[in-house]
Amino acid sequence: MRNSPEVYFKILNIPTDSSPQEIRNAYKSLVRKWHPDKHPPSSKSEAESRFKAITEAYEALNDLQENRATLFQEMVTGEMRSRPKSDRILGSRKEGIQSTGNVGIQKAIPSFSKSILRKAPPTERKLECTLEELSTGCKKEFKYTRETVAKNGIIEKKEEIVKIKVKPGWKKGTKITYEGLGDERRGYLPSDLVVYISEKKHSIFKRSGNDLVLKTEVPLVCALTGWTFSFRLLNGEKMSCMFNDEIIYPGYEKVFKGYGMPLAGEKGKRGDLRIKFLIVFPKKLTDEQRLGLVEILNQCK
Secondary structure, three states, X not given: OOOOHHHHHHHOOOOOOOOHHHHHHHHHHHHHHHOHHHOOHHHHHHHHHHHHHHHHHHHHHHHHHHHHHHHHHHHHHOHHHHOOHHHHHHHHHHOOOEEOOOOEEOOOOOOOOHHHHOEXXXXXXXXXXXXXXXHHOEEEEEEEEEEEEOOOOOEEEEEEEEEEEEOOOOOOOOEEEEOOOOOXXXXXXXXXXXXXXXXXXXXXXXXXXXXXXXXXXXXXXXHHHOEEEEEEOOOOOEXXXXXXXXXXXXXXXXXXXXXXXXXXXXXXXXXOEEEEEEEEOOOOOOHHHHHHHHHXXXXXX
């Protein structure tokens, strides 16, 4: 412990005689307030510093509780008898235990369980985002319900809200972790809240890595003679595609470089837009159409 316990109690803004539950409650409250992800760039440095100090104080006080619990366990099992009498008396005085001979008696120290240092399993939730939100980035308020431990030890349901800054280019499965904001269990540290990004199905685009894929139908006559069609990109911009000098054949794919999803963490870089065509053949042809088609095919030989 690098500082005295009094310093750590002061950091958590609680009295020095606070119970383990009161220490946990103070920690959870301060973690919510000073989590760096909840602060703008102007105050993020201060938030990171305070968050680190709060975490250090909480862990240090838990270590102190663990040491006290271990000392008391040694005393009641008789392990203290193997030590010199002077050491036992000194140790008892340091920890606030009165000695009545060879074996100490617990006077005012609560019995802390070693499990207090263990953290409950993560609380996992999903945040559904549209491709538009994942393309441009956005801020979302995420509501979720978690289990909390009341003062009487009863498990209660509580609705919480965290603000999540979705960054451009995030993919399905991207994980955001909020320390100590998950479910609570008696005798454990609060679990972490882990939010996974999921993607809503889009009406025209499908994501493939950093690329966007658009599938469209084109009539056979247009595939052979020329075709123009329009659609809107994820940012709302209208895009027109003209195929006057190209024959659209089965399996044909048109690629537009740099019109896909942004690459997370790589400013200015984007994937591609790939347009795939499904050629629609006519269900029947007139005799005149058949003759015309034969003439065209003969000319292509």
